[in-house]
Amino acid sequence: MRHRHSDYMHWAKTQSRAPFNLATSGVGSFPLAELPGQPALEINGDSTYGYAPLQQAIAAKCGVDPDCVVAAAGTSMANHLAMAALLEPGDEVLIEHPAYELLVAAALYMEARVKCFARLEENGYALDPDQIRRVLTPRTKLIVITNLHNPTSVLTPDSVLREIGDLARSVGARVLVDEVYLDAVYEDTPRTSYLLGPEFIVTNSLTKVYGLSGLRCGWILAEPDLARAMWRLNDLFGSIPAHPAELLSVAALAHLDVIRARARRVVDADRVQLAEFLARHPSICSPRTKFGTTAFLRLSGLDVDSFLARLRSDYETSAVPGRFFEMPGHVRIGMGVDGAMFAEGLRRISLALAAQPSR
Ligand SMILES: Cc1ncc(COP(=O)(O)O)c(C=O)c1O
Numbered sequence: 001m002r003h004r005h006s007d008y009m010h011w012a013k014t015q016s017r018a019p020f021n022l023a024t025s026g027v028g029s030f031p032l033a034e035l036p037g038q039p040a041l042e043i044n045g046d047s048t049y050g051y052a053p054l055q056q057a058i059a060a061k062c063g064v065d066p067d068c069v070v071a072a073a074g075t076s077m078a079n080h081l082a083m084a085a086l087l088e089p090g091d092e093v094l095i096e097h098p099a100y101e102l103l104v105a106a107a108l109y110m111e112a113r114v115k116c117f118a119r120l121e122e123n124g125y126a127l128d129p130d131q132i133r134r135v136l137t138p139r140t141k142l143i144v145i146t147n148l149h150n151p152t153s154v155l156t157p158d159s160v161l162r163e164i165g166d167l168a169r170s171v172g173a174r175v176l177v178d179e180v181y182l183d184a185v186y187e188d189t190p191r192t193s194y195l196l197g198p199e200f201i202v203t204n205s206l207t208k209v210y211g212l213s214g215l216r217c218g219w220i221l222a223e224p225d226l227a228r229a230m231w232r233l234n235d236l237f238g239s240i241p242a243h244p245a246e247l248l249s250v251a252a253l254a255h256l257d258v259i260r261a262r263a264r265r266v267v268d269a270d271r272v273q274l275a276e277f278l279a280r281h282p283s284i285c286s287p288r289t290k291f292g293t294t295a296f297l298r299l300s301g302l303d304v305d306s307f308l309a310r311l312r313s314d315y316e317t318s319a320v321p322g323r324f325f326e327m328p329g330h331v332r333i334g335m336g337v338d339g340a341m342f343a344e345g346l347r348r349i350s351l352a353l354a355a356q357p358s359r
Pocket of ligand 1: 025073074075076077100146150178180204205206207208213218
């Protein structure tokens, strides 16, 4: 039976909300009223295989040729489309662990044979090419990673990405890098790994780091032949995007620095709060990153699912259960939405931990 659902997405849509919502992954919404250079909206436009001004704006942002850009409805559809274009049923796909569940679910939906390679907690969740080498075979078609890593926000340097690219090339595979969080590296933001070599395929969008999720402005970067094949495949899926969203996306892409800076202030302040919280709770293990909108916390010595259920019912606070990352002793929390809410959410987590009978 094909895999036709995502438990995580269903949970996120139906059970993640709370007055103190730390179950987020991206920054707070960017209001339309604050978008500089508001475009005149129109309902229909000249969009076939891409809307030319949007193709050019995405290409310019990424430092690539517009022929390499395939527009898609968010990174979600970008990941789906990329996998649909690259995989045949039975193909072997290697995916990092812990992983964003939708990446695994999409590969399973393609009827791929999914194998995992570890990002080890004791190594700070760094990507380790040796872990990939252990599971790589001549049948491997795709290696899937996130950069920044969801859930830990750990950054993978280009030197390691190049090694992974070499591994992929040695068996004729490709590397799919989901970069939806990469621009949350606010200083010396790395260039897209698409530029590292032809085996790299990259997905991204303006959702998590810019607060523009509603525009569904996502894209795939792939070499032109593959990009054309993806456009043709997309005719079977979304075919034509909503034109008003394309117009707004072009306007947003012209002002990304302003939009990102607004969110950064909240993310940076929340990270300070998080550091203070972790200092008060030395038993909680978490990689400390200087960037990213999510953090992954190991809560030792308690049943995390029942703790989170009580946190939500008694303390009106939510966080993502680690079981969605196949790490049941962990929780993921999100930064960048609202400083006061984040601080109060952390305070309530402290209260709930203090009330734990076993601690
Ligand atoms: C790694 C990763 N990729 C993709 C997405 C979905 O992005 P979008 O909202 O652009 O579809 C998420 C959302 O949480 C994510 O964490």
